[in-house]
Structures are given as structure tokens and as C-alpha cells.
Amino acid sequence: MEYRKLGDSNLEISVITFGAWAAGGWMWGGTERGEAINAIKAAYDAGVTSIDTAPIYGQGLSEEIVGEAIKDIQRDKVQILTKFGMRWDLAKGNLAMHSKDNSGNVIDIYKYAGKESIIKECEDSLKRLGTDYIDLYQIHWPDTTTPISESMEAVARLIEQGKVRHAGVCNYNPEQMDEAAQYLNPVSNQVPYSMVKRDIEKEIVPYCIEKSKSILAYSPLERGLLTGKMKPGYKFGADDHRAGIYFFKDENLQKVNAFLEKILPIAEEKNASLSQLVLKWTFEQPGITIALAGARNSQQALSNAAAADIRLSKEEIDKITAHLNQLSLSR
Template identity: 55%
Template sequence: MEKITLPGTDVKITPLTFGAWAIGGWFWGGAEEKESIQAIECAIENGMTTIDTAPIYGFGQSEEFVGKAIKGKRDKVEILTKFGLRWDIVSNNLHIEKTTDNQGNELSVYRTGRKESVIKECENSLRRLGTDYIDLFQQHWPDTDTPVEETMEALEILKTQGKIRAGGVSNFTTEQMEEAEKHFSLASNQVPYSMVFRNIEKDLVPYCIDNNKAIIVYSPLQRGILTGKITPDYPFEPGDHRPKTPFYKEPNITNINQFLNEIKPIAEEKNATLAQLVIRWTLYQPGITCLLVGARNEKQVTENIGAAALTISEDEMKIINSKLNNLSLKL
């Protein structure tokens, strides 16, 4: 898989990146350690060497699993992680009130971009990952209670110390990126984007193209619904948060599955899965640098990687886009 250089850095990442949210277990109905580690090892062995994780994914579990999987392979991988969501302190910016961790303990999650917190989070991530540097360190969500220059100062300090190679943001608006850019040269913005959730196309995509910033996409399969495997009667595991989200409720789940059935013949002609077709379509969109594709096991990893070799003709794109434009959703 040919790598892409993050703008303004010497960090090279794979266009399809292992998204490690699901292996954190939290919001996903749990995750098994051995299977998760094998999935990451499979990704690395097959050329998907970039891994994106975060402390909040399982309250450290995802980073710990990644750390175990990359042990002895650090020179072969690129690690992207995040900061800014804390469950061990209280701030003025509540992110999630009263959730439960993987052991069933109740806690709340807070946003903070305070300098001392950012530096501490970096140290904690380095320890869990078993490494002495992070390739891309991203602010997970903006913290409106902290001056952005303070947060960016922390990134500059960590970069100078060699603990991070590049800094970026996640879930930032165009205006928030512009303000942060006054204090630190951002490499990227990580945002949600999929066939059925395309709000970044209006402002953020043009901004990033014009200002040479990478767009790292998460949830390109809309947390699994665009695989075609999740129907209205799908048996979700306890603790799986997806049924509470709009795309998994009626009439959206039925309409999305109908749309997927309409484009399925294109995938079948290529001997590909719907997920592979959707991933490839997303990579073709203007301004998109990289997709995070989550996986819980080796089979899912192999399927995701197969999307990189897929091609979609101009006529096929027109057919897909036409049917997509007719898709009715209530969000």
C-alpha cells in the first residue's frame, strides 16, 4: 500500500488505516484481547501499517492492545493517537455524563486542552503504547474552556522534545482550525464522513484543500451499517451504542439497506464486498487523505485491505451517486 505524506511533515501514513476504536470495547459491546492483537498484526503484515487509537477508546484498553501488537515492530508502523478527553479529572467542559467503562464502573468524561494535561496525556499514551514517540498527536475534541494557544503551545513543546512528530486536531470546524493555525502548524483534521454523512463537503473540505491540510476520515462505513450486514433485526451485543444512533433507527436503517442492495451488483461484478465498494468510493472523494477502517478480527482486516486494490469507473461512480442522491434519511 503506497503511503501518503502528511502535509508539512515527514510522516507517511497508509491511505487505509487501522481504526482501533472498536477494540477498545467501550460503545462496541466489548472486545477480546487476543483477537484484537491478531487483527492489528494482520494489518501490519499486509501493508496497513498505520494505526489510529485514543486513550478514551476503552479508557486505555485500545492503546494497551496496540502497544502489545506493535512490540518489536515499532519501526514498521505509524502510530496516531489523541488527547483531550479525560475520565480521571473534572473540568468545566463535560463531554459525556455517566457512562460505564468495560468493567461496569460509572464515570463521566471531560474535555480539556490545558497544557499540563496535554503533556501528561502524552506521557500516559507513550507508556501504554510502549514507545518513546507518537507519529501524529491529535486533539480529540475542541475544548472551548481552554485558550487554543495554550493547547497548541503544548503540542509545540512535545514536538520540540521529540515525543511527537506532528500535531493535528479532530472534530474541529473550519473556524476552529483557522484559530489553531495561528499558533501551530496543523497536519490534519480527523472528522466523521461517509456516504450517508457528508456535511464536511460544504466548508471543511474546500478549506483543507486550499490550505494543504490532510483530512483523516473516521466511520466511513458509518459504524458498520454500510457493510450491508446490519439489518433491522440485527442482534447487537449488550453495551453496543449503535442502536441509539440515528442511522440505526427506522426508517433510516431500512432505506440504507435498500440503497445498498441497489449498488450491490456493482460490487458483485468486481467480486468485492459492499464494504470494499463503499470504502473505495470514499477514498475517491476530493480532499480525503486517509480512511480509518475499524476491525475486530483478521477476517475484517483482510476485507478492508482488499478495498485498496479496487477501482470504480466513472460510469459506475455516476450510478452510485445517482442512487445515493435518491436516498432519503431522517437525521
């Protein structure tokens, strides 16, 4: 496993970081708690020391699962990354979406990052995680109803109190990052990035490289699209959020799978899966510090971790990118 520092901090995290959204079940068709816990433990044993979660993932369930999975691990040997700013239990801020919890109950989710809300969320997260500090505390989405100054000053207070070690942001543009930097030192920006979603290369990547900010790439496998396992006609469950996303239209599944066939020989030469090759390509891109990868079970967790051990030359990376540049998906 390879480890990289976040921004100009002394916090090192594994290039494959365990993404625990699916572990919470919400929007992923449910979860199996025991398998999720075993997946996190297996990942840790394989060198994945960093875990990214959030309160909204299963309305607290993901954080509880993470807490249970790491309870017997020496605290300074694991890095906990969690978030704040999405409330399902408080109707304030911007309505983000109507949804259902894991029990099928209707819930409304708001983007809200007011000071008192952040303080409460932090305390709740610490309890669920079974720890007294969070390594990286990230605002989940911009909240246009609360000044960035208020949100960042609340996090700065938590850092002063020792409850948070480092601050990060998610889904921020360069202007928002600049404003946040007036009140504390956000070391990272967690944003969506995959072979088929590369728009951050225009502004966010150059900005983060210039300002020495890390990029945490989420959904690098584009929610299963880039595994090569999804074929035209694939049927999603009723509560699976992927069902309505254009990536998964039959036409696009055909195009993506044709692209994956072109790079398959490189994967086979490395004795690697397509998923592993895609993950490796992702965190070798300029400005990308780590890739977040979720796993439903131990086997998937170990497969993700092994991506860090693949060796790709610059020529091989360029060859993959050249094939990729010819791919055009339909909206």
C-alpha cells in the same frame, strides 16, 4: 496498499488506517484482547501500517493493545496516531458524557485540553504504546474552556522535545483550524465522514483542500450501517452506543439496504464486498486522504485492507454517487 502524505508533511500513512476504538471495547460491547491484537498484526501484514487510537478508547486499553501488537515491528515501519483531550480521570473542562467503563463502573468523561493535562496524557500514552514518540498527536474534540493557543503551544513543546512528530486536530471547524495554525502546523483534521454523513463537504473539505490539510475520515462504514449486514429488527447489546442512533431505525436500515442493493453489481463485478466498495468510494472523494476502518478480528482486518486494491473508474464513482444522492434518511 496505497500511501498518502498528511498535509504538507513527510508523514505517509496507509489509505486504509486501522481504527482501534472498538479494540478498546468501550461503547462497543467489550473486546477480546487476543483477537484485537491479531487483527492489528494481520492488517499490518496486508500493508496497513497506520493505526489510530486514543486514551479514552477503553480508558487506556486500546493503546495498550496497539502497543502489544506492534512491539515486534520496527518502529519506523508503523505510524501511530493517537489523541488527547478526553479525560475520565480528571473533572475539568466540559462534561462530554456520563458513561461506564468496560467493567461497568460509572465514569464521567470531560473534554479538557489544558497544558499540564496534555503533557501528562502524552507521557501516559507513550508508556501504554511502548514507544518514545507519536507520529500524529491529535486533539480529540474542541475544548471551549481552554484557549486553543494553550493546547497547541503544549503540543508544539512536545514536538520540540521529539515526543511528537506531527500535530493534528479532530472535529475542528475551519475557524478553529485557522486559530490552531497560528501556533503550529496541524497537518490533518479527523472528522466523521461516510456515504450517509457528508456535511463536511460544505465547508471543511473546501477549506482543507485550499490549505493543504489532510482529512482523516472516521466511521466511513457508519459503524456497520453500510456493510449491508444489518437488517430491520437488528438488536444491539445493552452497552452498544449504536442502539439510540437514528441511522439504525428500521426505516433507515431499509432505505440504506435498498441503496446498497443498487451498487452491489459494481461490487460483484470487482469481486469485492459492499464494505470494500464503500471504503474505496470514501477515500476517493475530493479532499479525503484516508479512511479509518476498525476490525474485531483478522478476517475483518484483511477485508478492510483489500479495499485499497479495488480499481474504480470516475464513471463508476459518479454512478455510485448518483444513487447515493437519491437516498434520504429519516431523523
